[in-house]
Amino acid sequence: MYNVVAFICGLIFGSGLTISNMINANKIQNFLDVTGNWDPSLLFVMFSALIVTWVGYKFILKKQHPQLTEKFFLPTKKSIDKKLVLGSALFGIGWGLAGYCPGPAFSALGLGILDAVYFMIGMIASLFVFPIVSFLKIGSSGNKI
Amino acid sequence: MQNFTPISALIGGSLIGLSTVLLLWLNGRIAGISGIFHGLFPPRKNDFIWRLLFLLGLITGSLIYYFLPQIHFTPRTHYPIFLLILSGFLVGLGTKLSGGCTSGHGICGIARMSSRSFTATIIFIIFGLISVYFVRHILGVL
Numbered sequence: 684m685y686n687v688v689a690f691i692c693g694l695i696f697g698s699g700l701t702i703s704n705m706i707n708a709n710k711i712q713n714f715l716d717v718t719g720n721w722d723p724s725l726l727f728v729m730f731s732a733l734i735v736t737w738v739g740y741k742f743i744l745k746k747q748h749p750q751l752t753e754k755f756f757l758p759t760k761k762s763i764d765k766k767l768v769l770g771s772a773l774f775g776i777g778w779g780l781a782g783y784c785p786g787p788a789f790s791a792l793g794l795g796i797l798d799a800v801y802f803m804i805g806m807i808a809s810l811f812v813f814p815i816v817s818f819l820k821i822g823s824s825g826n827k828i
Numbered sequence: 829m830q831n832f833t834p835i836s837a838l839i840g841g842s843l844i845g846l847s848t849v850l851l852l853w854l855n856g857r858i859a860g861i862s863g864i865f866h867g868l869f870p871p872r873k874n875d876f877i878w879r880l881l882f883l884l885g886l887i888t889g890s891l892i893y894y895f896l897p898q899i900h901f902t903p904r905t906h907y908p909i910f911l912l913i914l915s916g917f918l919v920g921l922g923t924k925l926s927g928g929c930t931s932g933h934g935i936c937g938i939a940r941m942s943s944r945s946f947t948a949t950i951i952f953i954i955f956g957l958i959s960v961y962f963v964r965h966i967l968g969v970l
Contacts, residue, residue: 697889703840727837735845749856770925775952777918779959805916
């Protein structure tokens, strides 16, 4: 059941991204293009998703445990460190370069969009570089700012 | 603002919210796409199949396009391949370092009132704005 739920949640997420046209990388770039032909749609997507999540989470997190498993898996880190800042900056740059973040890129794959395939090649390549970056200790998690 | 589509944005966004709520309520998991993806490597026992299935759902969720004629979508063509690969690379690396993307930090994290997620979201939006300005108005890629 746990796995079925995961699949269905993925389906709902992906159809939400498709209905809101977030799989259209141009539309994402239009949102970030404030000096050009600005399109605030992404803001509406994020706000509506945020409100539903915020209300839902409020109720859910009062419970002792989730319905299908024994505990909630929530992030435990609290400090704002170099890794968070540097990582978010790199993500933002990458996001703007092509107009994809991970969710829409996966969903665009489903429609056979070639741009998303190239994006995924880059994302998979980054998996091999990450150990090197960690080794260089670029922004190790201990450095608070 | 001729491309502004508030109604479909609100419907789609609410569905995304429904997905994050169901995943936490039933499975106790945060619907952060980069986190679910990065958790696949290396594969861990009892923590692999659900991730794969969620991503598979995410990929096939877009097939709703074929059932709803209201969705208009023309894929862009001739976008520079180099930019696409570099973009994926930076998104992969950045989200791994910062522990989240638009969904994990921007939606789930902010909904949990996490100061890390607020910070991350503000930073990636600012850098996204700069990056698009660079690509569209300096490089001239459209």
